[in-house]
Amino acid sequence: MNKLIVVTGVPGVGKSTVIAEALGKLRAAGLSYELVNYGDVMLELARRRTGACDRDEMRKLPADVYRDIQRGAAERIAQMAKRKLVLLDTHCSIKKPEGYLPGLPRWVLEGLKPESILIIEAPPEEVIARRTKDMARRRDQELIAEIAEHQQLNRAIAMAYAAMVGATVRIIKNRDGRLSEAVGEMVEALR
Ligand code: ATP
Numbered sequence: 001m002n003k004l005i006v007v008t009g010v011p012g013v014g015k016s017t018v019i020a021e022a023l024g025k026l027r028a029a030g031l032s033y034e035l036v037n038y039g040d041v042m043l044e045l046a047r048r049r050t051g052a053c054d055r056d057e058m059r060k061l062p063a064d065v066y067r068d069i070q071r072g073a074a075e076r077i078a079q080m081a082k083r084k085l086v087l088l089d090t091h092c093s094i095k096k097p098e099g100y101l102p103g104l105p106r107w108v109l110e111g112l113k114p115e116s117i118l119i120i121e122a123p124p125e126e127v128i129a130r131r132t133k134d135m136a137r138r139r140d141q142e143l144i145a146e147i148a149e150h151q152q153l154n155r156a157i158a159m160a161y162a163a164m165v166g167a168t169v170r171i172i173k174n175r176d177g178r179l180s181e182a183v184g185e186m187v188e189a190l191r
């Protein structure tokens with residue numbers, strides 16, 4: 001079987017955490033997804049091309065270089081999705097100094113043809129607390145209102161993406177201390 005499902009949400013909302021648990025449960029039930037992180041694929045290409053060494057450096061590359069790397073990553077992921085079930089961990093929109101950059105512009109989406117887009121959300125104050133707790137990564141400080149705006153924009157852009165390729169959009173709430181509810185919803189969406 002081959003298909004591609006996109007999982008998205010603002011940085012620090014808990015995408016990687018929810019995905020890891022959900023995929024573990026599905027694997028135990030005999031359903032194996034290949035987990036692909038769009039940023040990791042991009043970073044690998046960015047390292048080769050510009051010498052950028054981490055995600056935060058990559059995010060600040062000029063928009064035209066960034067876009068080119070984004071396109072290269074899409075081609076690579078589309079190849080993988082021809083053969084397997086792929087769960088793509090990515091950002092629907094990226095907050096750059098120039099403004100919000102669509103994570104999945106038309107030329108990326110048409111290559112990937114996702115069947116479904118899952119948005120992970122949490123209250124902005126919980127997102128801030130999670131970003132602060134995660135000391136392994138350097139994160140920009142954002143106000144509650146800015147995270148709320150980013151989440152609002154992600155819903156809008158996810159529906160626009162869905163309209164382009166006929167995908168469905170599902171919102172999964174990942175509240176503090178209720179990780180298992182988010183995991184359960186994701187398992188249901190991926191079955
Ligand atoms: P990024 O977009 O930067 O990759 P992410 O969305 O993948 O971020 P994670 O790295 O999964 O986010 O999670 C960020 C932090 O939030 C981690 O420390 C994680 O343990 C914590 N976290 C995730 N979900 C919950 C939850 N339901 N309750 C409390 N903490 C959580």
Ligand code: MG
Pocket residue numbers: 015016017089
């Ligand atoms: Mg992550």
